[in-house]
Amino acid sequence: MRPLTEAETRAVFEKLGRYIGENIQLLVDRPDGTYCFRLHRDRVYYVSEKLLKVAASVPRDSLVSLGTCFGKFTKTQKFRLSVTALDFLAPYAKYKVWVKPGSEQSFLYGNHVLKSGLGRITENTAQYQGVVVYSMADVPLGFGVAAKSTQECRKVDPMAIVVFHQADVGEYVRNEDTLT
Secondary structure (H helix, E strand, O other), X not given: OEEOOHXXXXXXXXXXXXXHHHHHHHHHEEOOEEEEEEEEOOEEEEEEHHHHHHHOOOOHHHOOOOOEEEEEEOOOOOEEEOHHHHHHHHHHOOOEEEEOHHHHHHHHOOOOEEHHHEEEXXXXXXOOOXXXXXXXXXXXXXXXXXXXXXHHHHHOOOOOEEEXXXXXXXXXXXXXXXXX
């Protein structure tokens, strides 16, 4: 468990910035204490400083995980955001997409969101902008990247992809043996 290097911090904050913009500061300086990001076995964890002090007494090779896993670095040192970060991204998301009840299951199986399944979309969403996907009952389902801007979504045909799937809560069931 070590602090992130400058390059790793930049990669993590750039990825988080796609989804929550300048609200990253609200993740670190929370009213219930100060939180930080730590790297352990190529995974980035979001940990309170109180918990970090307690975990200092645990040997590094005995430590399985600590805090919430936000994602991992690939072998090419690119950062991949994990679905376990969804609960922290959803309240601060700048751009949101709501899917119709009939398309929720398709999204939770790992498919992209089609125009026919789009319920609502935040105004002024740019193309390739990170979005958090919600059900119509405002339950966060996952996140992805907008394939079309808000303006293009109005004109496109019903079978066109409007959100590229990246992660969803269905991964808890599909990949339960690899999520930490």
